[in-house]
Amino acid sequence: MRQFPLETLRVAPGRLVEWRLRSPDARQAPDGGPGSARRASSNQDKHFTSAEQSRGSDDQVASWVAVTFELSGPLDRTALEAALLAFVRRHEVLRCAFQRLAGDLSCASYPPENLALDTAELGEFTTTEAVRSFLADRFRATIDTLGWPLFTMGAVVRDASSTVYLAFDHIVCDGVSMPNVVHDIARAYTAALDGREPELPPTGSYLDFADTQRRRFLALTxxxxxxxxxxxxxxxxxxxxxxxxxxxxxxxxxxxxxxxxxxxxxxxxxxxxxxxxxxxxxxxxxxxxxxxxxxxxxxxxxxxxxxxxxxxxxxxxxxxxxxxxxxxxxxxxxxxxxxxxxxxxxxxxxxxxxxxxxxxxxxxxxxxxxxxxxxxxxxxxxxxxxxxxxxxxxxxxxxxxxxxxxxxxxxxxxxxxxxxxxxxxxxxxxxxxxxxxxxxxxxxxxxxxxxxxxxxxxxxxxxxxxxxxxxxxxxxxxxxxxxxxxxxxxxxxx
The missing domain is CATH 3.30.559.30 (Nonribosomal peptide synthetase, condensation domain)
Known part of the structure; x- marks a missing residue:
């Protein structure tokens, strides 16, 4: 597994399909009642603040981290959609929203059972260059630190294989998260094809980690x-x-x-x-x-x-x-x-x-x-x-x-x-x-x-x-x- 520019990815052309996490009803706030919001990590707070400060300036700060991987055989879209949704539900940080509370950055998550995916057909792309160019533009246009959701998911679909792609704002992931993304979705997809639940190791929520760390060092001088x-x-x-x-x-x-x-x-x-x-x-x-x-x-x-x-x-x-x-x-x-x-x-x-x-x-x-x-x-x-x-x-x-x-x-x-x-x-x-x-x-x-x-x-x-x-x-x-x-x-x- 390597890290290199998206513009040099060797991806075969195909039909692009994208899945976007559906925002819950506008009247429904993220999970929980009073006091349920947790503090964002120091990394997240600084990243979010930088995006706020640079918004509208000539030197606007923006970034994303993306991952791609291959699925062999004709794509079972139902199975992939189930795997993607299971992935989002498994990792709480992917379904959280950020907000300022008394000047501090906090986050709360939407209930996993209320989330769904919206599907968009993005068209047929006949060259590798066209796919790469479109994805680079797409990620820049859709990944927004101050928006929601903070990631996008899709696939380049062909008759005998598919390239799955996900792009995230840095505020919800790091480089070591990318192998976990591939592992979780690929395993869940195989399980869905077999009609069973995926067997994945237990994992904690980054929101819990961030809140504990932030509170621990609040009084530091x-x-x-x-x-x-x-x-x-x-x-x-x-x-x-x-x-x-x-x-x-x-x-x-x-x-x-x-x-x-x-x-x-x-x-x-x-x-x-x-x-x-x-x-x-x-x-x-x-x-x-x-x-x-x-x-x-x-x-x-x-x-x-x-x-x-x-x-x-x-x-x-x-x-x-x-x-x-x-x-x-x-x-x-x-x-x-x-x-x-x-x-x-x-x-x-x-x-x-x-x-x-x-x-x-x-x-x-x-x-x-x-x-x-x-x-x-x-x-x-x-x-x-x-x-x-x-x-x-x-x-x-x-x-x-x-x-x-x-x-x-x-x-x-x-x-x-x-x-x-x-x-x-x-x-x-x-x-x-x-x-x-x-x-x-x-x-x-x-x-x-x-x-x-x-x-x-x-x-x-x-x-x-x-x-x-x-x-x-x-x-x-x-x-x-x-x-x-x-x-x-x-x-x-x-």
């Missing part, structure tokens, strides 16, 4: 010992947010259109060798990827201390493992990248930094931001380009043993940005990278150079000679721009 790690980091770094260490050619306070690209860094054999080298060096594969990136940034002109924000899953192995929601905290990590340091020593630095980071992972990032960097908190985006690193091993996700059949893919999109974000995914086919960065001439040059250095670095660490694959994505428009600028596209075969 800037002097609280729980923020010692953030304060010490900020003092050493000189700033709350770790800046992206290379030039992207951005102006302060300005947002830009994005470039969304992806490539395969290592194929299956190369990734397996890389994983083993990392373990032999005393670390885990994700630590090796971070070490490789830190070394690459240093070679490209970055500092001798690697600093980044790293999303950390809050799911654990309990009731949240199979849930849909935004179970992500974001933490600062830092370690030295001294020239000449060998891999075991660098890995030891990464491991020590990660261990120290995890000791302080409880305090929500947004709450720390509000208390320790209040001068930036009111803004709808981070104040400048921030160094951001994410890694997911898709082989450990629920349903991973069926990914070869379901062929799931994940896609992220954002309307504007002021920096760069890097996501790494490990699956059975190798190690992959998806990058979203600002669309400036300097950023294109910088990110092209970084990807080339990183590609060489992971190959050197793995100790393998692997033929590089072309990038999964270099959008046609970007390719044209780069040709005009005389710059090779990120991920080009070499």
């Amino acid at each position: 800037a002097e609280d010992a729980g923020l010692d790690h953030w304060r010490a980091y900020t003092e050493r770094a000189g700033a709350f947010f770790p800046p992206f260490p290379l030039d992207l050619g951005v102006e302060p306070g300005r947002m830009y259109p994005i470039v969304n690209e992806a490539c395969t860094l290592l194929d299956a054999a190369g990734a397996a060798a890389f994983d083993q080298v990392c373990r032999d060096a005393g670390g885990k594969p994700f630590m090796g990827v971070m070490a490789a990136l830190a070394r690459s940034l240093r070679e490209a002109g970055g500092p001798e201390v690697y600093r980044a924000l790293m999303p950390v899953s809050e799911r654990g192995d309990g009731p949240w493992r199979h849930a849909v929601g935004w179970f992500v905290n974001t933490m600062p990590i830092e370690f030295p990248v001294t020239p000449g340091t060998d891999l075991p020593e660098l890995m030891a630095h990464v491991k020590a930094a990660f261990t120290e980071m995890i000791r302080h992972v409880d305090v929500p990032f947004v709450r720390a931001w509000e208390l320790l960097a209040p001068e930036h908190f009111a803004a709808p985006a981070w104040p400048y380009p921030v160094n951001f690193f994410s890694y997911i091993d898709m082989r450990r996700c629920p349903g991973a043993d069926h990914h070869e059949v379901w062929r799931p893919t994940t896609h992220v999109w954002s309307s504007r940005a002021n920096g760069a974000c890097l996501w790494f995914q490990r699956d059975d086919e190798g190690l992959h990278m998806n990058v979203i960065h600002v669309d400036t001439p300097q950023a294109r040059r910088t990110m092209t150079g970084l990807e080339q250095i990183l590609s060489r670095t992971v190959l050197e660490i793995s100790g393998t000679v692997v033929a590089r694959r072309p990038s999964v994505s270099t959008l046609a428009t970007l390719g044209t721009l780069r040709q005009q600028a005389g710059v090779a596209p990120v991920g080009a075969a070499r």
